[in-house]
Amino acid sequence: MLEVKVISILWFIGVLAEAMTGALAAGKKQMDLFGVVIIGCVTAIGGGTLRDMLLGNYPLIWVENAHYLLAVAAASLLTVMIAPLMRYLSRLFLAIDALGLAVFSVVGAQKTLMLGYSIEIAIAMGVVTGVFGGVIRDVLCNQVPLIFKKELYALVALLTSALYVVMKLNGVVEWINLSVALTFGFSFRMLAIRYHWSMPKFDYQCQSDNIH
């Protein structure tokens, strides 16, 4: 089961990358070290945790295997130490983050299908897994979630999950499916950043106080 190993490694890289985005966001709000670790953990495991809570799928992965939690906490602390280097590593970091987004979306959809849910729910859970860690991070940092505003982050999660699910239903061999979906998600996200692709914005300025 080589593809299981490869996807596990990629998933773990993604988890660590998410922990780092959380730690950096916490640093922008001048949180203390403990706040950094908590935000890092919540960002990294929040999406998958919300997915499993929505599905009632217990025990949660990190509750059953606490090593994930320790690794994520360590990655958050490491981020604090190498923060001065982040300016120079920002391209590498964006690439790892894009990889994480693709892996989370695919893994989220994959797990949901394996639990027997419908294809719509599998795709929705791919999106939840891919983006809600970042949503919770932004809520805890008291800002409007970036993924609702920028560079197709959520659309990448949707299309990547959908691509995986559609190929799966059409009997594509798992390792080819994983390779194609991950390559697609990663490339799409990197291109969206490079060319500042974005979706149409909805700007609604109504002064009525009663429509909230």
Place this chain on the structure above:
Amino acid sequence: MLEVKVISILWFIGVLAEAMTGALAAGKKQMDLFGVVIIGCVTAIGGGTLRDMLLGNYPLIWVENAHYLLAVAAASLLTVMIAPLMRYLSRLFLAIDALGLAVFSVVGAQKTLMLGYSIEIAIAMGVVTGVFGGVIRDVLCNQVPLIFKKELYALVALLTSALYVVMKLNGVVEWINLSVALTFGFSFRMLAIRYHWSMPKFDYQCQSDNIH
């Protein structure tokens, strides 16, 4: 079971109305189309989802039946398209939203009773179902939840749920109970908007940094 059909239709109208309030709130924050859809979905199904997660009542309705999710996403997108009309439709919209609040509160209390919980919890879950979709919407849009400040929104949910539960315990026939509770909740909310009723505010300005 005519009343089951009627309440299902009213509930569905309420769900769509909530999706629209979510989409409009997202538009005020200049979110992109995807953000609008996510906020719309979370607003519409967030209250019922939180109720069922608090009760451990799985699978969630929209997980079991993904059509709800698709309908809510469609209503959010529709809102973007008809947004220029919303100024003229604001009275109609407020009425639909008030109806949604009443239906959510009654349905939330009804389901909780049917699952065998106590009357206090049924009323509490009526409030959760009625108002927490809007609370999550406001948290994701980075503002203090409006329902904690304005026009008795939450009080309507509480009294409507309580009225339903009390009549139920006193053996009132279900369709009469539903009619009375819905009419009460809808009328109370509309009157509160019309006459700007509000609850006393609690304004606590303490400069001590340590009491947080």
Place this chain on the structure above:
Amino acid sequence: MLEVKVISILWFIGVLAEAMTGALAAGKKQMDLFGVVIIGCVTAIGGGTLRDMLLGNYPLIWVENAHYLLAVAAASLLTVMIAPLMRYLSRLFLAIDALGLAVFSVVGAQKTLMLGYSIEIAIAMGVVTGVFGGVIRDVLCNQVPLIFKKELYALVALLTSALYVVMKLNGVVEWINLSVALTFGFSFRMLAIRYHWSMPKFDYQCQSDNIH
């Protein structure tokens, strides 16, 4: 089982203290009375609720026994009435809040161990129980959670939980363990407030828009 009674009483005092911090925070945002009650309830029972939802441990305590919910709502309303006195009671209030933090952390870790989870998860759940009520309170009041910034609140929860778990594993008699862990947590928190102890802050000011 004297220690069970004592810890129950201390826990209940802590719950009420948390409800009061919630009510005061709501007052700073000029919420109405209903908002105050909801924020008070969420602050008091939010940490334990999140812990049990993460563990899939249903039914929740307050769902099974609605008296807790009523007591917490009453404490929130009481806070509004005695708010003018809070200035003079602030030392007493801080002490009760510190006691609450210690009790929540110990009880959170204790319950998690009793459910058969690992020591890492027991400590993590002590932190969740101790601090996430306050985190949810701050999110609903639209501010960066204070515990991520101030006076070792979260560190107290971590060390108190860890101390309890380590002593438990080493066979320390329960009532001695509880006494030592609670005394440690309470004293540490009070000293941290008195001497303004804090953890190193992580201040990351990166102008790059793409690393979020």
